[in-house]
Amino acid sequence: MNQRYGDVSFEDRMSHVDFRVAEQPHIVVDTDVCRSCTTKTCVHACPANLFVPTAEGGILFNYEQCFECGTCYLMCDGGNAISWSYPDGGQGVVFRHG
Amino acid sequence: MAEPLRPLVVALLRWTDARARIDPLSGEVETDPRGAGPSEADRCALEHALRIAEAAAGRCVAVTLAPEPAEELLRDALACGADAVLRVDVPSWDSRVPDSGATTARALAHAIRTELGEPSLVLTGDHSADRGTGSTPAFLAAELGCAQALGLVELSYADGELLALRRLDRGRRERLAVPLPAVCSVEPAGLRLRRAALPSTLAARTATIPVVTGSVAAEPVTAHAARPFRPRAKELPPPPEADPRLRLLRLTGAHEHREPPRVVVTDDPAEAADELLEYLRGKGYL
Amino acid sequence: MRDRAGPASSAVTVAEPERPQFDAIVVGAGPAGSAAALELARAGHSVALLERGPFPGSKNVYGGVVYGRILDELIPGWYDEMPVQRWVTRRQTMLLDGERSMTVDFRSQSWGRAPYNGATTYRAEFDDWLAGHAQKAGAVLVPSTVATRLLRTERGRIVGVRTDRPDGDLTAKVVIACDGVNSFLAKQAGLFPGDQAAHTTLGVKETLALPARTIDERFGVSGHEGVDIEMLGCTQGIPGGGFLYTNSDTLSVGLVLGLQGLAKSGKRPEEVLAELKRHPSIQPLVRGAELVEYSAHLIPEGGYDTMPQLVGDGLLVAGDAAAMCLAAGIWLEGVNFAMGSGMYAGRAASKALSSGDLGALREYRGLLESSFVLADHKKLRKAPELVLSERVQQRYPGLVCDLVELMFTVENPKPKPGVRKLLRASAKRNGVKMRELARDALTGLRSFG
Incomplete structure (x- = not known):
């Protein structure tokens, strides 16, 4: 197998996408709920890799490079730990080749 | 301001695609009009213009020198509260005018004078996101024969006086009292463009955008080739030591x-x- | 904090507006919304078309082909003006298993001539083009504006939407929600049946740049001809599938992954995609291509049985918001169903507005049932379940590859075995009971036949 054209790094992958970052986050995670969550599905299911588990069992979340797909809130096992919304109008991801 | 009656505050917005793609092989630049808009600095300039026009009971006009797809940018300016807009037309295939600060300034000064009258204050972003060198405001000040203050981070207008703050090296600041009329360019700092209300957005969607042709008297200078300066290699004798x-x-x-x-x-x-x-x-x- | 749309948001109760600002508000300028706005504007009604992105299409991702027949009705002569990347003249269905693959490859040059069959496009261009038609017909496009809440009277009738702009309430006689797969508006109206995660899939896609000539050579096409490949068995046990299609100088390769399967697998979506790109059947196609965009989007794949109620009091739901994506194995369509449902929603709304009787909105469902939109969905209602079943996903690709491999492996001097014997052997090797195979074949026949 030819590994030379293997995969790009995740940062590189995301650098090709146009994100217009809003001032206000459109995702807010209640990490108190996350501490009792055993699966933490959002961490690996999020295609933009926005959720990072912390050593204390909580979740560190980002919103800047979000695809606004909705996977995280649909997959959230901890009840409603993730309050999710769309970014303000005109902000957020802009696909050119979608 | 220079004229007490409805001073004219002009916000110049440059229409650029900040995410232009460059073909690594041919060097061709691909831009997409859908993603294009004003730079963050230009948006700041518009916000300053709106605030100063409000404070001075003046008229705020947004002007751009761009082809037709840029109308979207002017509609946004209208929605945000600009009293009027003006598009100075250039053909989309010809980048000579927008690429040259001097010709852009000449075309804009001519359009502003004939269509809008003598401006009291012209505001614009300090650099455009693409090829702009930031020279347009300086040329424009020369064209209009007024004062210039470039690269400002703060602007405040009160009682007919325009005060500005400029960043200097080593964290210092320079406080300026700007005589009017003037051309000011601002850095993207300190404030953000307001979000347009829905009623004004709806009104702006169907407004007609006035257009004038950006006539340029002389051919702008075209650079045919540009090379970096490479001094010739100098031969030095080897050190005399034997070891x-x-x-x-x-x-x-x-x-x-x-x-x-x-x-x-x-x-x-x-x-x-x-x-x-x-x-x-x-x-x-x- | 500003009002926001979200899974937990609810409608706002307002007084009945005396004079609604518009006849209709269409939320979302995707294919469904633009088609609805186009129909309404053509019938002379005032329409506001809200879009949360800076331009139509900026938030949208799809999996490959726009089928144009519905456009014949919507925009006659569409194929001369639509922003097309390539016309699909070659269609492949590929079963992958380990290092093997089995492909059914069909080509028809007539698909590359008017009236054409399907085309690949970029959604930023396509959706913008379609919304442009709605605008030309008189609809008012309002970009960069999120519809956060429904406005509802005390009697429960929907009379408008609240947007995230200052002074942002907008009223109308009819609201058409084309606000996509997450459709918070349909949820606020209480039209959604519930467990969405169970029948929603995540699509991830890479757009890869290659010179047009290289694409022509690798895929055996020329000029404006293009290829669409649908794949099965490439998702490492996660229910779903893959796709690869050609644009003029890029390839789009992606995966569709069932959300619950993805959660269980513990794998990252882009890693599964990277694995697909390393498959010996795919790797030579994408070799050396440079990534230009990575994207992700949810897809409502449940089909007919998981659709929300399509009509509320003063509200219609169309497109992905109404789960109009058809994911039935050999047929994978979405944009045409969105346009179709949007068009009929626009027609029903227009009729109700003209007659002054909003009860006529209920005709929307009838219009859909008598057209391909719900007819196809109804006929193929069992198909999504079958396609995403464990057997189709994990055992049949292996079975087919085994069978074909056994058939074409020459074992001289042993004599060739009969196909029936090979089938039995392959079924056994992949843990498929002949009875299950027969039953699935029957279900398939009933759905697809």
Whole structure:
């Protein structure tokens, strides 16, 4: 197998996408709920890799490079730990080749 | 302001695609009108213009020099509260005018004068996101024959006086009182463009955008080739030492006595100039 | 904090507006919304078309082909003006298993001539083009505006939407929600049946740049001809599938992954995609291509049985918001169903507005049932379940590859075995009971036949 054209790094992958970052986050995670969550599905299911588990069992979340797909809130096992919304109008991801 | 009756505040917005793609092989630049818009600095300039026009009970007009797809940007400006807009048309295939600060300034000054009247204040972003050098506001000040203050981070207008703040080196700030009329360029700092209300957005969606042709009298200068300056390589004789190790040491410059760099710190410009001259004289440059 | 749309948001109760600002508000300028706005504007009604992105299409991702027949009705002569990347003249269905693959490859040059069959496009261009038609017909496009809440009277009738702009309430006689797969508006109206995660899939896609000539050579096409490949068995046990299609100078390769399967697998979506790109059947196609965009989007794949109620009091739901994506194995369509449902929603709304009787909105469902939109969905209602079943996903690709491999592996001097014997052997090797195979074949026949 030819590994030379293997995969790009995740940062590189995301650098090709146009994100217009809003001032206000459109995702807010209640990490108190996350501490009792055993699966933490959002961490690996999020295609933009926005959720990072912390050593204390909580979740560190980002919103800047979000695809606004909705996977995280649909997959959230901890009840409603993730309050999710769309970014303000005109902000957020802009696909050119979608 | 210069005229007490409805002073004219113009916000110049440059229409650029900040995410232009460059073909690595051909060097061709691909832009997408859908993603294009004003730079963050231009958006700041518009917000300043709106605030100053409000404070001075003036008229705020947004002007752009761009082809037709840029109307979207002017509609946004209208929605945000600009009293009027104006598009100075350039053909989308011809980048000579937008690429040259001097010709852009000439076309804009002509359009503003004939369509809108003498401006009291012209505001724009300090650099455009693409090829702009930031020279347009300076040229524009020359064209309009008014004062200029460039690269501002703060602007405030009160009682007919325009005060500005500019960033200097080493974290210093320069406070300026700007006489009017003036051309000011602002950095994307301090404030953000307001979000347009829904009723004004709806009104702006169907508004007609006035257009004038950006006539340019003279052909702008076109650069046919640009190369970086490359001084010719100079041959140096090898160090005279017989021992290769010593020769190497000489070449690397290790263990040699050197004068430490001199840092001059003074608040007095005259003193600083004297210091500088003495230094140059000591080095044999003068 | 500003009002926001979200899974937990609810409608706002307002007084009945005396004079609604518009006849209709269409939320979302995707294919469904633009088609609805186009129909309404053509019938002379005032329409506001809200879009949360800076331009139509900026938030949208799809999996490959726009089928144009519905456009014949919507925009006659569409194929001369639509922003097309390539016309699909070659269609492949590929079963992958380990290092093997089995492909059914069909080509028809007539698909590359008017009236054409399907085309690949970029959604930023396509959706913008379609919304442009709605605008030309008189609809008012309002970009960069999120519809956060429904406005509802005390009697429960929907009379408008609240947007995230200052002074942002907008009223109308009819609201058409084309606000995509997450459709918070349909949820606020209480039209959604519930467990969405169970029948929603995540699509991830890479757009890869290659010179047009290289694409022509690798895929055996020329000029404006293009290829669409649908794949099965490439998702490492996660229910779903893959796709690869050609644009003029890029390839789009992506995966569709069932959300619950993805959660269980513990794998990252882009890693599964990277694995697909390393498959010996795919790797030579994408070799050396440079990534230009990575994207992700949810897809409502449940089909007919998971659709929300399509009509509320003063509200219609169309497109992905109404789960109009058809994911039935050999047929994978979405944009045409969105346009179709949007068009009929626009027609029903227009009729109700003209007659002054909003009860006529209920005709929307009838219009859909008598057209391909719900007819196809109804007929193929069992298909999504079958396609995403464990057997189709994990055992049949292996079974087919085994069978074909056994058939074409020459074992001289042993004589060739009969196909029936090979089938039995392959079924056994992949843990498929002949009875299950027969039952699935029957279900398939009933759905697809």
